[in-house]
Amino acid sequence: MKTTRYFRAFTLVELLVTIAILAILAALLLPALNAARGKGQSSVCAGKLKQIALANHMYANDCDEFFVPYRESEDDSDQSAGAYWFGTRVDGVYDITESPLLGTYYGHTAKLMVCPTAELGTTDITRTPYGGGYGYNGTWFGRYRLSDTELWAIRRTAMRALARTVMFGDCGGSGKRSTSYASIRVTPLMYCKVKPLSSGERYDNALSGTMHFRHLLRANCAWGDGHVSPEPVGTINSHTHAAEGPVGYLRAENIDVYNPIRTSDEIR
Numbered sequence: 652m653k654t655t656r657y658f659r660a661f662t663l664v665e666l667l668v669t670i671a672i673l674a675i676l677a678a679l680l681l682p683a684l685n686a687a688r689g690k691g692q693s694s695v696c697a698g699k700l701k702q703i704a705l706a707n708h709m710y711a712n713d714c715d716e717f718f719v720p721y722r723e724s725e726d727d728s729d730q731s732a733g734a735y736w737f738g739t740r741v742d743g744v745y746d747i748t749e750s751p752l753l754g755t756y757y758g759h760t761a762k763l764m765v766c767p768t769a770e771l772g773t774t775d776i777t778r779t780p781y782g783g784g785y786g787y788n789g790t791w792f793g794r795y796r797l798s799d800t801e802l803w804a805i806r807r808t809a810m811r812a813l814a815r816t817v818m819f820g821d822c823g824g825s826g827k828r829s830t831s832y833a834s835i836r837v838t839p840l841m842y843c844k845v846k847p848l849s850s851g852e853r854y855d856n857a858l859s860g861t862m863h864f865r866h867l868l869r870a871n872c873a874w875g876d877g878h879v880s881p882e883p884v885g886t887i888n889s890h891t892h893a894a895e896g897p898v899g900y901l902r903a904e905n906i907d908v909y910n911p912i913r914t915s916d917e918i919r
Contacts, residue, residue: 686867692767693866697879699763700785700819704873706756707792707818708807716806718818719752721789721840736787737764737839744778745839766821768865769837786822786841786861791911792875795847803847810911813875817841817908820872823863823898824888835863835898843909844900860888860900868896875911 661669710719723734733740738747747764750757757763762783765776769784776783787793795803810816823835824842842861862885864870869881885906887899901908 689768689867693869693871693881695767696821696866697871697881699766700871700873701877701879702757702760702763703753703785703819704877704879706750706753708877709756710753711807716808717804718792718807719787720804721787721793721795723752735782735839736789736793737782737785738779744780745782746777747779747783748776766837766865769821769823769863770835771837781837782839784821784823784837784863784865785819786838788816788818788820788841788843788909790841790843790846791816791909792818805912810875812911814878815908816875816911817872817901818875820882820901821863821865821870822861823865824861835865835896837863841909844907845910860886861898862901863896863898865896870901872901 707718711717719736721736732742734751735745736752737750738745739751740746748761749759750764762776764783764785765771766784771779771783772781773779789795790803791805793804807813820841822839822841823837838861840861844860862870862872862882864882864884866881869883871879872882873879882901884897885900885902887897
């Protein structure tokens with residue numbers, strides 16, 4: 652005689668309870684997974700910044716103690732093309748596959764200039780609108796044009812506060828003074844609080860800070876002596892707020908970590 656076996660199926664209540672338990676577990680695990688992913692990306696970013704900073708020191712070794720300029724071009728009036736510290740500009744866009752000025756010193760590592768969490772506005776790194784997410788304190792470390800005839804440049808040997816001055820870092824900005832502007836674009840130039848003047852005086856920078864605290868509310872910074880550290884939010888710009896993280900300055904408003912000579916007025 653043939654025996655028929657019957658198997659008890661899940662009831663609707665049991666199925667809903669199972670789904671609810673899985674949803675609760677996912678809700679508990681996802682933040683931890685996202686945090687771990689964020690820390691991993693931050694570590695990759697820090698490693699890249701360290702390579703860039705060390706390459707800049709190697710550049711200074713070969714260039715009479717001067718760090719890499721922010722921009723180098725035969726025609727300084729043509730802003731649509733030229734060699735920059737992070738890539739080459741052609742027809743108004745940047746090819747950041749390799750730095751034409753520093754590439755030799757960091758071993759031609761592909762995509763070194765791209766932060767793993769930066770929103771570049773494109774996936775084509777040969778045609779980026781604003782670079783790869785890292786900014787250079789080119790005003791103090793590179794060359795800064797004071798006027799049509801005067802160029803600020805200072806040797807590494809005259810920089811007495813290298814370990815306390817940021818050289819490279821995660822940078823970005825909204826480009827607009829509007830609290831409704833909810834998107835951050837990367838920028839290759841780090842805005843400092845004060846700039847050199849031909850008279851030797853300094854003045855407060857009217858532009859807002861560009862440190863982008865995109866790594867779990869921290870910005871990775873490569874300091875003048877080559878060490879890298881994740882720095883917390885200092886002063887936040889009033890006009891920048893976005894899902895990508897706040898933008899502003901390192902430290903409080905009365906602390907300047909952008910000037911490597913502090914009180915020296917040496918100008919070449």
